[in-house]
Amino acid sequence: MFLTQLEQKTSNEYLTQGYIIRPAADLKALEWIRNQFIYLISEALNIKSNDKPEDILNYIHQKVAAKDLNAFRLKIINGFNALKEFREMYFRVARPYLECLVGNELAMQLRVNLSIQMPGDDSSLLPIHADTWSGDSPFEVVAWIPLVDCYRTKAMYILPPASSKELNQQFINYSKNSSEDLYKLIKDKIKWLEVAYGEVLIFDQALPHGNLVNDELETRWSMNCRFKGVFTPYGDKKIGEFFEPITLRAASRIGIDYRLPKIK
């Protein structure tokens, strides 16, 4: 492969552990994103706060009850997805890493997702799953960007590739069990991913991953968005309805328009 030394190193890390964690490629873009969230939260809760952004986010559970969380989350999601520049800013935070791991002709999910996991709340749990098990393309990666420092149960876990391969081989024995049984089977092999604000996680969503009840004292805020090569196979999430090309190159622009001259 004609990869540079840095590309090779990054690729090897991703292939071996199923993820990379790197500093945000564009910190100004990330700060812009976080500022939008603070604005949206202030609007949603009709509050004016001089607290630091990290404190507003980390302690949102003091202002939003668990029963109101989903409505609040949807309001915030609709708010930031309505911002024209939001997705481009999101892309900028992870761009060079996505270009290294996926390619430079990328398709991006049309709407960025948001997870808010408050301490002790079991209503926003994601049981162990691999997105490919739901029909997603194995050619997709997830760029996961926290708005606060995430650690231990305030973060997410992933099953490393070697253990995931073992699980795939044994899956037929467990296919009639529940996802909870599946978790018990692999819980000693999972890795909790520590990702600080200012960093970006890119992970292979074909690896089993999930979260547990947040036992820490702070609320997790994290965004996630899928990227894939424009011309790589799509799963259930199709171009147009879920993905759109964001960095189509000139040669492809010419190719998709090209027609041979007619001779009759």
Place this chain on the structure above:
Amino acid sequence: MEERVPQHVQNLVIRNYCERNNLQFLLSATEYAMKDCHLIFEQALLELPKISGLILYSLFQLPKDTDRRKAIYEKILHQNKTLHFAVEGLHASNQKEFEKIEIIWKVHNVLKLCIKTLDSDKC
């Protein structure tokens, strides 16, 4: 489109789109079943002066022919209306937005020629 979604389901998706986007749903129009037929759609375009726009279930219901699609975009642009696509959650009312729709269309067309799966069970 490769598979036909039942008409009543398409209507539900379109109505849901209207609700989410504060659009007033006026009337449903069903295209003739003949392949690549857009007669009813062309008729609906004639109603544009009286309405703010049209909603299609999916952008892939637009004509496969590039020139026909461009003619539709021109009609919408000329009358300052909006074309909505419910499944994709997209809309277009200016040149840039229609260019985006066109790129999605053309990439979608090319994907038929690309590798679809590496799953050996499906080969």
